[in-house]
Amino acid sequence: MARRSVLFAPGDRPELLRKAPTTGADTAVFDLEDAVAPERKTEAGAAVREALADLDADCEVCVRVRPPGRGAAADLDAVLDSGGRSPPSSAAKPHDGDARTGLDGLVLPKAESADDVTDLADLAAERDADLPVLALVETAAGVLHAEAIAAAEPTAALIFGAEDLAADIGATRTEEGTEVLHAREHVVLAAAAAGVDAVDTLYTDFEDEAGLRADTEFALELGYDGKLAIHPSQVGPINETFTPDPDRVEWAERVLAARDEGGAEGRGVFAVDGEMVDAPLVAQAERVMERARAAGSAEDAVDRDG
Structure with a gap:
């Protein structure tokens, strides 16, 4: 499975939930965490459940929930409300009214230990969903424990989150990115050692295609398999960079x-x-x-x- 481009869509924007899987992104992530205000979590959970139940997509579709102990259970209850899950396939997912059928994995924000990964997978299993976890490494503790996080059984990929990491350690973000370079390299090493995908951090200026291409080229040189996207316009340049000529x-x-x-x-x-x-x-x-x-x-x- 390719994870060249991983596109996020806010969980409380139904029109963007429908659009994300049609953009050419390898992975679409319906976001119930940072992209949704606290007072809109319930509304967003219902919108994501409805989008998943009526999904016809060929890309991987995941949901970013809140971490275990901080809202994950409520998010999973909202999304996995009934029925049994069909296994993922390369064919388009049928419209059968079951959110599980359209869901391929979970994105875990602020992963800081292997237990965080297994706890989330266990919460999903309690709701009759056997789902891999894409773990976001975006805190100091997460970077220091990236090897254990990558090696956890449910982990399918590590995602590096530079913006949250910089906030966590008090670093000043610069255009050069030297303040997060060590962590960026450490995450890709941990992923490679565990044999899971490594997905690079987002490029925040979605109107700067030249800057995006340069940053994506650098991620490829570091050994990353893909990159986060926050706008559909970023998908094409990212896919092109991670596709060998x-x-x-x-x-x-x-x-x-x-x-x-x-x-x-x-x-x-x-x-x-x-x-x-x-x-x-x-x-x-x-x-x-x-x-x-x-x-x-x-x-x-x-x-x-x-």
Whole structure:
């Protein structure tokens, strides 16, 4: 599954809940946490439940709930009110009136321990929903415990949240981002060690496409698999950046073909395009092909839907 672009939509805006899964984003997140004022939580929960129950989407659809002990149970009660959940599939989700059928996962804000992840998954299981968790690492404690959070059984991805982290530690946000660079690198390392996806922080100026592309390129260089989006206009540039271009795919195919030939001949090092290739470059080529296959599957789904 590709998670190149993860687009958030406020839970109290039904028109945006309907639009988000049609934007080409790999993951749409219906937000019941920060995007919704406290006095509108009940209204938002009902709107999300209705949107999920009447959903026909090919992308992954998740709900961001409040953390366990701080409103998660109420949010899950609002969304998972009845019925049994069908397993996710690559086909469009049917309109069967059950919110569980349209729900693929939960986003956990301010994750600070493995227990936070398992507690949320357990709360969902108590409501007959077996759901993976995308854990937002956006506090000092979360960054320090990112390895344990990533390794928790329900965790499918780590999401880095730079804005909340800066507020938590009292850092001043700068254009260069050096104040959160260590944490940004630490999160992607923790995700890689656990074998889960790493999703980079949002780029707040949704009118600055050049800045978004540069920041997304940097996230790709760090090793991230995708990036948060807060506006549909950000989805296209993010998807393009995390989709290997044809030249890169062709290079990877040549490397892997040479690897297969070299392995048959008992060679661990071989030449491709005049460059000596060994295990680290083979691993890079394999990653390129994984990204290309995942992106191709996501784009095929969008094409079918369109």
